[in-house]
Amino acid sequence: MIFDLRTATIIVSLALIILVGSLTVYSVTSIDIYYFFRFLLISIFAILLVTLIFNQINLNRILSVGWVLFLLNIIIVLSVEFLGSEVKGSKRWLDFGFLSLQPSEFMKITFALFVIQYLRFYSFQFNTFRTLFLLAVLFISAIPIIIQPDLGTGLVYILLGLMLLFICGMNKFYFVGMAGFGILLSPIIYSFGLTTYQKSRIVSWFSSDQNLSEKWNILQSEISIGSGGLLGEGFLNSKQNEFNFLPEADTDFIFSIYAEQFGFLGVLSIFMLLGLFIVLTTVISMEQKRLTDDLSPYFLGTYFCLVIGFSFLLNILMVSGLIPVVGLPLPFFTKGGSSLLCFSIMIGLIFSSRNFLR
Amino acid sequence: MKDNRFAIYRGRTRLLLSIFIIILVISTGRFFYLQAIKGTELRDLREQNINDFEYIYPKRGRILSRDGIVLAEDRKVYSIAIDLEQKPSEKSIQAFSNIFSDRTSFEEIKSRVEESLKFRRSEVVLTKLGQEELAKFLVRGEDLTGFSIIEDYERQYDPHPSFFHVLGHMGYLTESDAAHFSTRIDDYDSKLWRKVGKSGIERVYENELQGKHGKKFFQRNARGDRRVITGEEPFSEGNEIIISIDYEAQKLAYELMQGNKGSIVVIDLKDFSIPVAVSTPSISANDLRGISSSQYQELLNDSSRPLFNRAFMGLYPPGSSIKPLFATFAISNSYTSWDETIFDDGFFRFEEEQRVFNAWKEGGHGYTDLNKALVESSNPFFMNLSVKYEKSKFVELLKSSSFGSKLCEDCYPHQYSPLIDDAWKRKNFGKDLFKGDFINLGIGQGYMLTTPLHLSLIAGMLASKGQYKLPYLVRKNELDFSIDVEIQEADWVKLNQALIDVVYSSNGTGYRIKAGNLNLAGKSGTAQVVDINSREEYDEVRKNINLRDHAIFIGYAPFDDPRYSIAVIVENGESGGRVAGPIARDVLEELIDDI
Numbered sequence: 001m002i003f004d005l006r007t008a009t010i011i012v013s014l015a016l017i018i019l020v021g022s023l024t025v026y027s028v029t030s031i032d033i034y035y036f037f038r039f040l041l042i043s044i045f046a047i048l049l050v051t052l053i054f055n056q057i058n059l060n061r062i063l064s065v066g067w068v069l070f071l072l073n074i075i076i077v078l079s080v081e082f083l084g085s086e087v088k089g090s091k092r093w094l095d096f097g098f099l100s101l102q103p104s105e106f107m108k109i110t111f112a113l114f115v116i117q118y119l120r121f122y123s124f125q126f127n128t129f130r131t132l133f134l135l136a137v138l139f140i141s142a143i144p145i146i147i148q149p150d151l152g153t154g155l156v157y158i159l160l161g162l163m164l165l166f167i168c169g170m171n172k173f174y175f176v177g178m179a180g181f182g183i184l185l186s187p188i189i190y191s192f193g194l195t196t197y198q199k200s201r202i203v204s205w206f207s208s209d210q211n212l213s214e215k216w217n218i219l220q221s222e223i224s225i226g227s228g229g230l231l232g233e234g235f236l237n238s239k240q241n242e243f244n245f246l247p248e249a250d251t252d253f254i255f256s257i258y259a260e261q262f263g264f265l266g267v268l269s270i271f272m273l274l275g276l277f278i279v280l281t282t283v284i285s286m287e288q289k290r291l292t293d294d295l296s297p298y299f300l301g302t303y304f305c306l307v308i309g310f311s312f313l314l315n316i317l318m319v320s321g322l323i324p325v326v327g328l329p330l331p332f333f334t335k336g337g338s339s340l341l342c343f344s345i346m347i348g349l350i351f352s353s354r355n356f357l358r
Numbered sequence: 359m360k361d362n363r364f365a366i367y368r369g370r371t372r373l374l375l376s377i378f379i380i381i382l383v384i385s386t387g388r389f390f391y392l393q394a395i396k397g398t399e400l401r402d403l404r405e406q407n408i409n410d411f412e413y414i415y416p417k418r419g420r421i422l423s424r425d426g427i428v429l430a431e432d433r434k435v436y437s438i439a440i441d442l443e444q445k446p447s448e449k450s451i452q453a454f455s456n457i458f459s460d461r462t463s464f465e466e467i468k469s470r471v472e473e474s475l476k477f478r479r480s481e482v483v484l485t486k487l488g489q490e491e492l493a494k495f496l497v498r499g500e501d502l503t504g505f506s507i508i509e510d511y512e513r514q515y516d517p518h519p520s521f522f523h524v525l526g527h528m529g530y531l532t533e534s535d536a537a538h539f540s541t542r543i544d545d546y547d548s549k550l551w552r553k554v555g556k557s558g559i560e561r562v563y564e565n566e567l568q569g570k571h572g573k574k575f576f577q578r579n580a581r582g583d584r585r586v587i588t589g590e591e592p593f594s595e596g597n598e599i600i601i602s603i604d605y606e607a608q609k610l611a612y613e614l615m616q617g618n619k620g621s622i623v624v625i626d627l628k629d630f631s632i633p634v635a636v637s638t639p640s641i642s643a644n645d646l647r648g649i650s651s652s653q654y655q656e657l658l659n660d661s662s663r664p665l666f667n668r669a670f671m672g673l674y675p676p677g678s679s680i681k682p683l684f685a686t687f688a689i690s691n692s693y694t695s696w697d698e699t700i701f702d703d704g705f706f707r708f709e710e711e712q713r714v715f716n717a718w719k720e721g722g723h724g725y726t727d728l729n730k731a732l733v734e735s736s737n738p739f740f741m742n743l744s745v746k747y748e749k750s751k752f753v754e755l756l757k758s759s760s761f762g763s764k765l766c767e768d769c770y771p772h773q774y775s776p777l778i779d780d781a782w783k784r785k786n787f788g789k790d791l792f793k794g795d796f797i798n799l800g801i802g803q804g805y806m807l808t809t810p811l812h813l814s815l816i817a818g819m820l821a822s823k824g825q826y827k828l829p830y831l832v833r834k835n836e837l838d839f840s841i842d843v844e845i846q847e848a849d850w851v852k853l854n855q856a857l858i859d860v861v862y863s864s865n866g867t868g869y870r871i872k873a874g875n876l877n878l879a880g881k882s883g884t885a886q887v888v889d890i891n892s893r894e895e896y897d898e899v900r901k902n903i904n905l906r907d908h909a910i911f912i913g914y915a916p917f918d919d920p921r922y923s924i925a926v927i928v929e930n931g932e933s934g935g936r937v938a939g940p941i942a943r944d945v946l947e948e949l950i951d952d953i
Contacts, residue, residue: 078723124363167370169363223407226392226400243579245407264393271386275379295367303372309378313385319862320388 001261010280013273014347018043020270021332024258027236028250029335043332043340059353063296070110070141076103077144101340104145104153105329108160111141112303115161116296119168124295125242126170134165135174139336156314163310164303190297217253218321220246223319224256232263250335252327256319278309281350297353304346311343368385387655408577409588409940413550416569417511419596421525421559422718423605424633429521430560430643432511436487438495439471439508440474446504453501457494458484471504479583482508515643520612522643523667524831526558527769529646539564552825557667559831560602561766562725569596599650601831602631607840607948614941617930620908621810622945624922627914629834631921632766634945635811637668670769673776673807674927678735678867679883679912679934680802680819682857683841684743685728685757690843693746694728696852702726706741711794715741718884732856732881733866737801744800745793751842752796754778758842759819760828765811768831775808813925817880817912820857821920823850857881858917861939868911871939880913880924882934906930911938915946922949 018040026036054062080103115134122130138161146154164176224240227233238260242248249257259267285301308331315330317323329339391399423432440446446454451471455464467483474481483505487495495507503642515521529635536548543565550571555561572593577586611622615638624634639662646654666672688694694896705720717737724729731739756762762777776782777797779788786805798804808816811829819826819841829834857879861868867882881931885908909931914923924942931937 013761157877164373167374169366169370207905219403220407222392222396223400223404223718226397227404228393229397229401230394239408241406243408243577245404245580262390267389267393269384271382275382278378279375282371286371295364298367306371306374306378313378313381316385317381317388320385320392322385322388 004278005191007282010277010284013277013280017270017273017277021330023235024254024261024333025250025335027238027261028241028254028257035335039335039340040258043344046341046344047347047351050345051351054348054352058250059297059300063113063117063120063223066113067111070114073103073107073110074141074144077107077148080104081144081148101341102153102336104148104150104157105338106344106345107141107145107157108307109304109342111138111157111161111347112164112300115164115168116299120294120296124168124299126168131165131170131174134170135178138162138165150327152328155326156311156328160307160310163306164299167303167306168299214325217247217325221253221256221319222321224253225259228260228262228263228266232259232261232266235261237261251329252315252325252334253319254333254335255316255330258333273353274309274312278305281305282309285350285353301350301353303352308343308346368656386545402696407580409575410578411573411575414572414574414590414593415511416571416593417595418513418569419567420598421567422480422598422600423603423608424600424631425605427516427605429516429601429603429605430525431514433514435485435510435512436492437482437508437510438484438487439480439482440471441504441506442474442478442480444504445475446471448500450504453498454483454505457498457502458669485591486512513647517642517644518609518612519640519642520608521603521900522558522646523637523669524558524601524608524638525643526560526562526633527556527643527646528553528560529556530690551853554653557769557770559599559768562770562850563599563832566597566599570594587600599832602626602633603635603831604633604949607634607945608636610948611941611945612638612640614944615928617644618931619662619668620927620931621672621927622924622941623669623810623814624924624945624949625814625829626821627818627920627923630815630818631834632769632811632829632831633949634813634924635669635769635831637666637670637672641662641665667771668927669810670766671771671773672772672809672927674810674813674908674910675806675885676802676808676813676816677883677885677908677934678737679813679881679910679925680806680808680816681732681735681740681883682853683755683759683816684800685739685853685856686820686824686841686843686845686849687747687752688728688743689849690845691748691751693743696728696849698913699725699727700739700742702736702738704738706738706797708741708745708794708797710745715797726949729852729856729859730865732853733859733863735867735882741797744796747796747800749780749791752799754842758840759816760812760839761808764828765809765815766829766831767835768833769811769829773809775812776805778805799849802883810925810927813910813912813927814923815854815916817925818920818923820853821879821914823847852902854917857913861913867935868913868939870936870942873915873943876943876950877916877918878913878943878946879915879917879920880911880939880942882939883910883912884932884934887930903930907932909937910934911942913939913942913946915950922946 022036022040022043026033029035049154114137118134119130126352138158142154142158142161145157162175162178166172220240224238224246227240233239238257240251240260241257243301246253246256258270282302284307285298285305311328312331314323315328318325318328329336331339332355334340420428420432423429451467452464455462455467461484470481470483484491492507495502495505515525531551531554533547535554536546539554540546540548543739551568555567560567570593573591574587575589575591577588607624611624611634615622615636617639620638622634622636623632625631626633641657641664657696661901690697702717702722702724704717704720708715709711715737719734722738723734723736726734726739728739730736740778756777756779759777764772764774766772778791781790781797783791783805795804799806815826815829824841824843826839826841827837828839860866860881861871861873861878864871868880871878887905887907895898908931909928911926911934912923914920924946926938926942926945928937928941
């Protein structure tokens with residue numbers, strides 16, 4: 001491995017993000033240092049392990065079983081329906097004792113492996129049948145996630161899947177068509193397709209009634225963020241967390257606690273690290289083409305970079321009240337095995353994309 | 359071809375990257391807005407989240423008698439409650455139930471702890487700890503984590519039943535209480551008070567007595583099961599109220615009633631304060647504290663009505679005790695003079711209606727002038743006068759002697775004696791007053807009703823020659839009143855003499871009082887409970903205690919320079935002179951000995 005400046009920057013910014021994320025998890029969950037090391041070690045270990053394994057195994061090998069992994073993933077998601085434990089009205093967890101996993105998280109990865117395996121067979125040439133086939137697979141595979149019910153993860157899965165097809169070169173008119181269709185259909189979906197729980201989330205975002213609990217969550221999140229001010233209250237000094245005013249402080253809303261402790265300066269630093277990491281990894285992934293005629297590493301690399309980037313942004317937009325609460329994890333911050341593992345695997349895949357780190 | 363396609367891929371990736379950067383910049387702006395621009399505002403909201411306070415109930419002001427004896431005060435009581443922050447362990451519940459095994463059990467405490475944790479409410483497990491129990495708890499402190507002492511105040515009254523009606527009592531605030539106080543107390547916040555004065559001084563002086571809440575500031579979490587005390591603002595104790603009641607005289611007056619139903623009211627003519635206001639029977643004010651609703655209902659249903667304040671609320675026909683007032687009226691309007699005599703044969707014949715009225719004395723009083731009519735209490739003499747009364751002047755007299763108006767601003771509850779005029783009669787009987795009515799009114803019977811307080815005030819009016827002020831318990835009423843009669847100083851002297859003769863002359867109805875050197879002047883009265891037309895009927899009535907006449911005595915002493923006026927009513931006591939009079943004598947002796 002030869003380190004140039006860009007690679008060094010990527011490694012350092014990722015390391016810093018993981019370090020800050022671990023510290024934040026530690027500050028939110030308990031004053032027990034164990035949580036800090038557990039989170040830090042799991043993420044570093046997972047990234048290194050995946051990177052090393054995937055470096056040894058040829059990417060082609062992984063891609064050749066893409067559809068198997070994808071199918072397996074769907075089956076596990078469906079089995080969670082019957083075996084999983086129920087958390088806050090949704091069944092989406094698989095409990096392994098030391099780690100509880102949300103299998104639907106991994107569908108972002110396995111779908112990508114499947115699509116790229118499929119398209120590589122046709123040299124990434126779309127025709128009407130392939131386009132419609134892939135779209136059908138995407139939408140049908142989203143159904144098990146949505147009926148869990150986890151509309152947020154399902155919608156994000158669809159959006160990211162469409163992003164993958166966009167990156168892979170699907171005709172842009174399909175996107176225009178789907179967007180128009182979606183807008184026309186949305187009232188019908190709202191009236192018939194959503195549960196009361198899902199509706200209340202959407203309603204609360206538009207309503208000004210502060211008593212609705214969803215609105216209350218957002219308000220508490222904004223209070224946490226705002227209380228940080230420019231410089232923050234200092235590490236371990238989040239009162240919103242200390243006095244339990246922010247629900248889901250260790251998962252979906254963890255960034256608000258971070259913002260309260262480290263202020264706008266801390267937020268800006270994380271944003272800059274994230275920006276650097278995403279832009280640089282994407283740019284490096286885009287350079288794959290010069291080295292090979294096989295475009296799979298390029299697509300995988302850029303896709304996973306953007307998945308991490310946009311997942312981060314969606315959570316940020318949610319906690320700062322710009323989009324409805326959809327229950328999205330924040331990469332390397334949210335305390336939760338599946339999202340940590342999922343994003344670690346993505347990093348490992350990016351790093352192990354052929355010749356990425358040479 | 360491939361290069362061309364790759365250019366499309368790169369273009370799309372760049373587009374997505376640009377969207378990413380734009381959203382990142384927007385997010386940065388959003389965080390800058392929340393943290394730099396709205397930061398202070400949101401931080402204030404956070405402080406509102408966390409910082410809370412609860413009120414500390416103030417210590418209520420004391421009530422003292424005019425001679426400085428404490429009649430009511432708040433005393434500290436200690437209770438033990440479950441501490442939500444340090445949840446009691448099985449072990450400390452065991453230790454606790456061992457220490458207080460005489461008052462509680464392990465199971466009971468355990469279920470209370472569970473309840474407490476379930477509803478996140480600090481349940482009280484033991485109330486009213488004795489000194490010994492308190493010491494036991496404090497000594498074993500470390501074994502009893504999860505339990506804490508809480509201090510509170512409890513109203514303690516002088517246990518003597520004579521004080522209950524004047525002091526009143528406290529009770530849980532109801533909607534009607536809230537409505538009552540919000541019109542009388544500025545910025546009254548009914549949500550702040552648990553208990554309020556329900557009657558008596560406790561109610562009238564609620565504002566002064568209640569004090570001001572303190573505040574206990576703390577930080578709390580969203581679930582409310584964690585608290586960190588951050589500061590305290592002490593309460594301010596309620597004001598002390600000194601009432602005009604004389605401690606010993608009040609107690610003595612109650613005892614003198616010997617359990618009979620009735621009332622005694624004394625007015626100090628120096629300032630028209632009320633040193634004695636007794637209603638019997640009564641209860642100890644402490645007995646009403648923590649009473650069960652069935653016990654309370656029992657008290658309400660008791661036929662002797664111990665909760666009813668007869669002194670300010672009871673309406674009795676004044677009987678002959680009203681005659682001196684009417685005497686001043688008759689002289690003022692020349693219906694009679696001190697020299698005029700009539701022959702009293704025991705009957706009064708009302709020719710207009712051809713009715714004959716029986717008087718109490720068989721055979722009558724013979725030749726009778728005004729002095730004798732007062733001393734021996736001749737009904738025919740006053741009936742004879744009353745047929746001459748002009749209606750409007752009579753009503754003016756009643757009005758000027760405070761019939762139909764509030765007598766005492768700080769007596770609560772309080773009833774005024776009805777003003778008997780055409781309007782009153784029309785309202786109750788559908789027609790105007792007619793001549794015949796005056797025959798009964800003139801001897802204090804018929805429609806005429808007065809409260810004991812009013813009777814005592816009427817005695818005071820006679821003592822101070824028609825000039826009077828309204829009586830009070832705490833706050834003096836400065837307004838001057840006078841009864842609407844114009845009579846000479848000499849007439850007042852003669853009236854005074856007649857009332858002295860009632861007590862000291864051997865033919866006086868109050869001669870048996872044996873007032874000695876008390877220098878008591880007064881007038882007895884007997885109020886019929888039922889209308890009686892014949893003597894046979896009268897004997898029949900006597901057999902039923904509850905139908906016997908009420909004994910009344912009003913008077914003042916010393917007669918040469920009157921200081922106190924008094925009214926004594928003994929329900930079913932029959933003889934004003936023999937029963938009510940001696941009580942008046944003893945009460946006034948107690949008061950005058952004090953001077």
